[in-house]
Amino acid sequence: MMSQLTKGQKFIAYGSLVFVLAWTVFGLFAIWLMTSEG
Amino acid sequence: MKLSNDANKALGLFLRQHKIPTEDVNDLEEVVSMMPDDRKQIYKNVESNPVGDLFRYSVHIRIQHLLTFTTFLLLAFTGLPIHYNDAFWAVPFNDVLGGVEVTRVIHRTLATWMVLSMGYHLFTVIGGSIQKISQGKFDIGRSIIPVLKDARDFMADMAYHAGQRENRPEMDKFMYKQKIHYFAAAFGNIVMVVSGSSFIFPEFWNSVLPTDIASHFQEMMRLSHPHEALLALLVIAFWHWYNVHLAPGRFPMQWTFLTGKLTREHQIEEHFIEYLRCLASLPKERAYLREVLVSKGLVSASKETDARQNFLFDQHRQWVRERAEQEAGLDSMAEDTQS
Numbered sequence: 323m324m325s326q327l328t329k330g331q332k333f334i335a336y337g338s339l340v341f342v343l344a345w346t347v348f349g350l351f352a353i354w355l356m357t358s359e360g
Numbered sequence: 361m362k363l364s365n366d367a368n369k370a371l372g373l374f375l376r377q378h379k380i381p382t383e384d385v386n387d388l389e390e391v392v393s394m395m396p397d398d399r400k401q402i403y404k405n406v407e408s409n410p411v412g413d414l415f416r417y418s419v420h421i422r423i424q425h426l427l428t429f430t431t432f433l434l435l436a437f438t439g440l441p442i443h444y445n446d447a448f449w450a451v452p453f454n455d456v457l458g459g460v461e462v463t464r465v466i467h468r469t470l471a472t473w474m475v476l477s478m479g480y481h482l483f484t485v486i487g488g489s490i491q492k493i494s495q496g497k498f499d500i501g502r503s504i505i506p507v508l509k510d511a512r513d514f515m516a517d518m519a520y521h522a523g524q525r526e527n528r529p530e531m532d533k534f535m536y537k538q539k540i541h542y543f544a545a546a547f548g549n550i551v552m553v554v555s556g557s558s559f560i561f562p563e564f565w566n567s568v569l570p571t572d573i574a575s576h577f578q579e580m581m582r583l584s585h586p587h588e589a590l591l592a593l594l595v596i597a598f599w600h601w602y603n604v605h606l607a608p609g610r611f612p613m614q615w616t617f618l619t620g621k622l623t624r625e626h627q628i629e630e631h632f633i634e635y636l637r638c639l640a641s642l643p644k645e646r647a648y649l650r651e652v653l654v655s656k657g658l659v660s661a662s663k664e665t666d667a668r669q670n671f672l673f674d675q676h677r678q679w680v681r682e683r684a685e686q687e688a689g690l691d692s693m694a695e696d697t698q699s
Binding site (some may be wrong): 323324325327332334336338339342345346349352353355 | 407409410433436440444447597598605611612613615625
């Protein structure tokens with residue numbers, strides 16, 4: 323059973339999650355570039 | 361709980377290597393025999409601090425991970441505008457930094473930092489292993505080196521996920537997935553360093569390679585550098601980040617890379633052999649688990665038979681006895697020679 327995160331910990335955890343998801347979108351963008359420009 | 365042969369072997373080795381006192385081994389035997397066979401019952405009922413309960417990574421490994429991921433992301437961020445320097449989005453990016461020549465200098469400086477962090481990692485991993493071997497505390501099963509058990513674990517884990525098995529296999533400190541990921545990253549780093557260095561030091565590679573290979577080598581490296589980079593980006597974004605951010609039980613983030621600690625729940629589920637080692641060396645953890653098993657009514661019904669089935673502890677006691685007898689024998693021999 324996982325206990326709750328504190329406010330500061332939540333900020334770090336979700337902030338980091340948003341960062342990696344944004345980076346994933348950037349990765350997809352990079353793939354689109356590679357395939358569209360040949 | 362009756363331990364599997366693999367768990368028995370690994371734990372037996374740990375008890376001998378770390379000279380765990382007999383009273384602790386007796387206590388451990390009792391706690392193990394109290395555990396229910398269904399391990400899910402244990403990890404679903406223990407309390408876990410999401411930030412981490414049990415020690416896993418030294419500060420060196422954490423610094424190496426921080427160095428690797430900052431340089432990796434920045435290298436990808438500067439490498440793409442270098443490779444696509446005439447693309448519509450790359451032109452303003454390079455201009456902000458002062459032109460593609462400047463982006464290239466930044467990229468190479470970051471690459472040097474990444475190579476340094478690789479060196480730091482090799483130094484700590486090899487040095488740490490030599491230290492453990494010299495102290496007689498090295499266990500290959502506890503290391504990142506792939507062993508046959510990983511193939512068995514993989515099959516068993518697939519069977520569990522397909523609903524053909526009650527529990528996940530009893531895996532060690534590093535499970536099969538982590539070993540694959542580690543060596544994929546190591547291979548990728550080598551490819552990036554070799555191909556990257558061929559752009560900075562073409563004369564060096566020309567001088568060491570045979571002439572007919574050297575002419576193709578540069579072209580091959582020009583191809584492999586961006587493609588390996590893209591592969592790495594995909595692996596990080598879809599595999600690694602799924603495992604440490606999005607997977608059930610890890611969401612929104614696994615904290616091990618910052619705190620060096622793993623949650624109790626995670627360790628019992630995926631690294632049960634390492635959890636047994638924690639139980640062997642931490643009396644507090646044994647006391648905690650015993651209390652959870654009793655208070656939640658999870659104590660194994662077949663406690664008596666299980667205790668008798670666990671030969672490990674009898675073997676260990678016999679080993680301690682034999683060692684004591686040997687030492688006593690050596691002492692008396694020394695006395696004989698002195699007199």
